[in-house]
Amino acid sequence: MGKPSLPTIKRLFARTGQRCAFPGCATPIVGENGAIIGEICHIRARNVGGERYDSHQGEAERQGYDNLLLLCPTHHKTIDAQPEVFSVKLLLNMKAQAEADNCKPECPEDVFFSAALLAKLSNTIITNNTGNIAINSPGAVQTRTLVLKSTSSKTKILPPAGSIGADGDKRRYVKYLIDRYIQYAKVGPVRPTPFKTAVIYVSIKREFGAQWELVSLARFADLCVYLKARIGKTSLGKINAAKGQALLSTFEEYMRKHGR
Numbered sequence: 001m002g003k004p005s006l007p008t009i010k011r012l013f014a015r016t017g018q019r020c021a022f023p024g025c026a027t028p029i030v031g032e033n034g035a036i037i038g039e040i041c042h043i044r045a046r047n048v049g050g051e052r053y054d055s056h057q058g059e060a061e062r063q064g065y066d067n068l069l070l071l072c073p074t075h076h077k078t079i080d081a082q083p084e085v086f087s088v089k090l091l092l093n094m095k096a097q098a099e100a101d102n103c104k105p106e107c108p109e110d111v112f113f114s115a116a117l118l119a120k121l122s123n124t125i126i127t128n129n130t131g132n133i134a135i136n137s138p139g140a141v142q143t144r145t146l147v148l149k150s151t152s153s154k155t156k157i158l159p160p161a162g163s164i165g166a167d168g169d170k171r172r173y174v175k176y177l178i179d180r181y182i183q184y185a186k187v188g189p190v191r192p193t194p195f196k197t198a199v200i201y202v203s204i205k206r207e208f209g210a211q212w213e214l215v216s217l218a219r220f221a222d223l224c225v226y227l228k229a230r231i232g233k234t235s236l237g238k239i240n241a242a243k244g245q246a247l248l249s250t251f252e253e254y255m256r257k258h259g260r
Helices: 006-015 073-081 087-100 110-120 168-186 198-208 217-232 235-242 252-260
Strands: 039-042 068-071 123-127 145-149
Touching: 006 110, 039 073, 039 110, 039 198, 068 073, 068 087, 110 198, 168 198, 168 217, 168 235, 168 252, 198 217, 217 235
Parallel strands: 123 145
Antiparallel strands: 039 068
16 A cells, blocks of 8 residues: 655645644644644545545555645544545645645654654554454554554553563653753754754654654663763753763663662
C-alpha cells in the first residue's frame, strides 16, 4: 500500500498552518508534549471501498499533495461519516481556504513532524478484544503503532520487557536528560520560530526508530550519549562548558541522588 512522500507532507504541514484544515477548528497538528494529534486525510480515498474513492485516479495522484488534507481526528471522522455531505469539491475548497488563511513558511523541524504523521498511516486499531494481544510476534498482529479501544477503566499498557521504559532507574534518567535538554534549549538566543519541546521526542524516534520509552535497553548508553551531545550543542550548554561547569549528572551521580 502506497503512502505520500515526506516532502509532500512537509509542504502540507506548513501550508495549512500546522493546524486542522476544517473551518473554525484551531486544533494543532502537534501538541505541546510532542503528541501527533492530526491525521492525514485522503480527499479521494486511499483504498478501494473508501469514501470518495476514484478508480480512475493513479497511485501518484492518489498520494499527491492535491489529494491530501490534514485534519484533527474528530473532523477526519466527521467527513468520512458523511461522504454525501463532504464531497470532493467541498473538501478541495476546504483545503484551498485553509491554505489561504493559515499558510506559513516551511521550517527545518517540520520534517520530524511530517515523518511522525506518515508513521500514523501504519497504525492498527483493535476493538472489542477480550483476550491478550501480541504485537510483532510470529502469527500475531504486525503493526508500528497500536490503538486499543476498550470500555474497561483498568486497561493498562506497559512498556515491553527489555525496553528502557520497563527499567525504572534508566527510564527516570533518560527523562531527566530529555528535560535537561529542553531546559537548556529554551534559554537559547532569539529563534526565528518558537521553541517546541516536541522536536526532541520526534528526533529520538527518528534516530532510534521508536518512542524513547520503547528503545531497547541494549541502546540505553547510545541514547544517553545522543542526549548529552544535544545538551552540549545548545547555546547555554556551550557557555557553561566554557566556564568549566557540569552540564548534567552522570547516571551514577543521578542514582546516588535519586535512586530508590
